[in-house]
Amino acid sequence: MAEAVISDTAGKKLIEIDISSDTVCPWCFVGKKNLDKAIAASKDQYDFEIRWHPFQLEPNAPKEGVDKREFYREKFGPQSDRMQARMAEVYKKLGLEYNMSGLTGNTLDSHRLVNFAGKQGSEKQHKLMEELFLGYFTQAKYIGDWEFLVQCADKAGVEGAVEFLQDPNNGVNEVKEELEMYSTNISGVPFFLINKGKQKLNGAQPPEGFLRAFEIAST
Numbered sequence: 325m326a327e328a329v330i331s332d333t334a335g336k337k338l339i340e341i342d343i344s345s346d347t348v349c350p351w352c353f354v355g356k357k358n359l360d361k362a363i364a365a366s367k368d369q370y371d372f373e374i375r376w377h378p379f380q381l382e383p384n385a386p387k388e389g390v391d392k393r394e395f396y397r398e399k400f401g402p403q404s405d406r407m408q409a410r411m412a413e414v415y416k417k418l419g420l421e422y423n424m425s426g427l428t429g430n431t432l433d434s435h436r437l438v439n440f441a442g443k444q445g446s447e448k449q450h451k452l453m454e455e456l457f458l459g460y461f462t463q464a465k466y467i468g469d470w471e472f473l474v475q476c477a478d479k480a481g482v483e484g485a486v487e488f489l490q491d492p493n494n495g496v497n498e499v500k501e502e503l504e505m506y507s508t509n510i511s512g513v514p515f516f517l518i519n520k521g522k523q524k525l526n527g528a529q530p531p532e533g534f535l536r537a538f539e540i541a542s543t
Contacts, residue, residue, distance in 0.1 A: 337542040339370045342517040344379045344506050345453070347434040347467050350411050350422070353457035355514035355528035357418050362534035370538055374450055375442065377506040378435035378499050379513045389427035389466050396424075415461070426464030434467050436495035439502065441482045451480035 341359070345352040363372055397404045408424055415422035434456055442449040455476035459465035465472045470489050477485035488494050506517075516525040516534075522541040525533065 336369060336371050338373065338519075339538050339542060340373045340375075340519050342375050342377060342506065344377045344510055344515040344517075345513050346379045346381045347431050347438070347453075347456050348428055348460060349379075349381060349513050350415075350461060351528040352514040353461055354414055354418065355516070356453060356457065358529060358531045359516070359534055361531040362538070365531065366535060366538055370542065373446075375446055376438055376449055376453055377502045378431075378438070379507050379510070379515075380431055380435070380503070381513070382430070385428070385430045387430045387432075387468055389429035389468055392426055392428040392464075393424050395428050420458075420462050423462050423464045426460075427466040427468075429466065429468045431467055432496070432499065433470065433489065434473060435499045437473050437477060437482070437485060437489065439495050439498050440485070440488050441477065441480060444482055448480050448482050452476055452482055455479045 343356075343359075345355075393404075393408075396408065400407060408422070412422040438449060438452060438456075441452045456467070456473075459472055459476060460467050467473075473489060474485045510526070512526065514526075514528060516523075516529070516537075518525070518537050519541040523537040525537055529537075
């Protein structure tokens, strides 16, 4: 897979970041936003290579999609509404409006597309994750809707998404291999592996947490 290289000058230390994430994980989007802030704050010190890897919170979720609110109420019970209110507060602090309308469901096709995007350069992959998160969490888009996936791919500059998605077997083996490689030893997402494991961060860290990890992992 190609790597996202965020670099503008020579002689800086390299930070490699492997991120395990699901495209319907709200904290994964928070983690990405905070990571982007940390990268922007330290780009004069480091070059960055970023790779996204699949994780499925609900691997048996239906492909056709189900009502998002009902799904989470069934999964989490009475605490679901409190959890969603908390997420709305977190997103508001990021300048985003958390939207619980629409459908949720199986994320395999989105992971296929993310893997495909990475082969075209992970700057495109990183941009694609942003578009997928924005659509699903703030615009009530369905993560299994091919039209939405293609729109995200177009915005990220990913070419050939329509043809790729039309064959349901495209990318499946690669996603399964990555799931086995990166998801076996982690209990949840987002999970950040920095410089081949010099630092491991579980959960949506604040920007300061990433900056500390960059410093430690670069020594």
